[in-house]
Amino acid sequence: MSVDQLSAPLTKDQAYELVDAVMERDDLALTASAHENEDTGQWYFEAACDSPPDLAAFVELARQTLGIEVEFSVSRIDPEINWVARSLEGLAPVTAGGFYVYGSHETGPVPSGLTAIRIDAAQAFGTGHHETTTGCLEAINLLLKRRKPRHMIDVGTGTGVLAIALAKRTKTPVIASDIDPISVTTTIANAEQNGVGTLIVAVEATGLTQSTITQNGPYDLIVANILAGPLMALAPSVGKAAQKGASIVLSGILEHQARGVINAYARQGMTLTQTLQRKEWTTLMLEMK
Known part of the structure; x- marks a missing residue:
């Protein structure tokens, strides 16, 4: 399966609003996310889609959701790379609510008194981060x-x-x-x-x-x-x-x-x-x- 990535620079609120709108539909994207460029502080909307993506539908959804015209860029994702797993590899353990969520790359001992949960990066979301x-x-x-x-x-x-x-x-x-x-x-x-x-x-x-x-x-x-x-x-x-x-x-x-x-x-x-x-x-x- 060929996969393309759509992206567009937006404000933080706009990026998250568009993610929400896209994920409420089953026909536009495999995944959608919002993230900040640490060097520039610019926020981006990104979506991974079956190739070719329905660019017109994205533009229309952005117009309905945000009330603005959004210009998306499209790039091909290497089908041999699991980008979800690649992006999550090496993340530090997370402690929350007395739980200790970690990946198999973490070799240190589990802190005393915490419930350990081992979750590796995979083709599904939820590593605890x-x-x-x-x-x-x-x-x-x-x-x-x-x-x-x-x-x-x-x-x-x-x-x-x-x-x-x-x-x-x-x-x-x-x-x-x-x-x-x-x-x-x-x-x-x-x-x-x-x-x-x-x-x-x-x-x-x-x-x-x-x-x-x-x-x-x-x-x-x-x-x-x-x-x-x-x-x-x-x-x-x-x-x-x-x-x-x-x-x-x-x-x-x-x-x-x-x-x-x-x-x-x-x-x-x-x-x-x-x-x-x-x-x-x-x-x-x-x-x-």
Whole structure:
């Protein structure tokens, strides 16, 4: 498969808004991201797409989302290189919520008192480095200090890092779902190497209507680290899948998007209990009333 990369210089807020808009669609890009050039301070929107990309659709989406004309540059990605893994190799370990997330390149000892999770760079997202993931790990840590959930699901599991964190701490089975089959395969492999392969049930699913998910519900803990738009669309399904008194952890939300997500879940009977802020990213902790 030939893959191209689209990029455009934007402001930080514009770049993240366009990422959100692109990832709400299934037809435009394989991945999308926003990043800052450390030398110049310029922010960029980037998207990896099947070749050739639908450039006109990107221009129109940018016009609708940002209200401006955006000029994208297109370059070919070497098909022999896994750019996701290449970009994440060598990242330093992350400590969050009493968890220690590290890659196999890290040879030092695990700090005392921390729950170790080994996650290598792969063709799925979630190595623990992003503020959305660290926010979720901290939220999980806070919730597990209060009670031990028995029926848990991690929606949009990526590499499985959050499901693995839950399984390691609770020694209880966790459903880990993702729309992407590569994420499901990656989660299974990561669960095995972290010693919780028998506790993680990884399923390919869109939303919460897949049979394995419905058969194992209702849930007393639901974690979803995706994006604001999909989270709001998912709210009615989460409301149906959650037990009374269930805890819900939501992330992948920019600070200015939080109110919209909170309102969407309030309409389903869930109330906000705590907010965790990490840079421009918000993690929401809610309870089903």
